[in-house]
Amino acid sequence: MKQTVLSGIRSTGNLHLGNYFGAIRNFVRMQHEYNCYFFVADLHSLTTHPHPDNLHGNVRKVISEYLACGIDPDVATLYVQSDVPEISELYLLMNMNAYVGELERTTTFKDKIRKQPENVNAGLLTYPVLMATDIIIHKANKVPVGKDQEQNLEMARKFARRFNRIYEVDYFPEPEAFSFTGELIKIPGLDGSGKMGKSEGNAINLVDDPKIIRKKVMRAVTDAGPTELNQAPTEPIQNLFSLMEVVSETDTLNFFKEKYAACEIRYGDLKNQLAEDIIKFTTPIRDRILTIHDDDAYLKKVTKQGAEKARESASRTLREVREIIGFRSF
């Protein structure tokens, strides 16, 4: 039997290069080898974006972008999280066996408290429980994620194990983080440090047009230049090299690394080249996004078909979980 794979992306804005190289690239490859579920995490998005204005529009964006990246909805199950109400019920049940202390200690929670002190809601605290629920509701074995999600995935493993222990069953598999290269990656942002992220304001989106991409790359943080031969690149420069590593030819990357090592690098040239290579990579995806985004009939068909397939699997799990926990009907 094929192993099951699950992955999701929050619908809080456009997909960026970090999403693509950290997660989507792996799952596009996985869809033909595994039983794959991909979803748009619109319930998760309420933890940071609680207003109705952009909720639906953002789901449309992310679904179109997923499809444009090559997810085939006839092969994989592609759905919107809120179309599957079984997730919310299992989330409630999983919350009963999640402890406040362990949730308060997660890095993502601590980060969010710092970023939005005015809205430290309970959904933020239980974010890892919802994430675990998304995974275990399909009894997924593998989860293609970027490095930033490593700790949340560890929590999902813990919740799956705990459920099995409490109810003395061998029911949920322990999901593993997955990447074809064997290592989870982190795509850096253009601001010199940290990861590329939707809320960090340092991202290059797959839908950005060439003019915007050139502008963003040209504004990327650099340093005053190398001062010694063969010195290790500083973080902002290493970040530009890391982006080149995923979008440029190896020869191009090596050329600029050698120039850096010889103290002959011109950051303007490096940025120009990086911008052109990003544009070359994103242009076909962008063209497909723009076509799919306005195709109401297609998006309706895809999400309806996805919700039906996802609910079939989710309701089976929920029925069995209710049985294991001890709910009985009269």
Ligand code: AMP
């Ligand atoms: P998010 O955009 O936070 O919902 O993340 C969706 C997926 O993209 C998760 O699997 C993340 O690990 C991945 N991801 C997001 N940002 C990055 C990044 N900068 N580098 C690598 N993976 C990322």
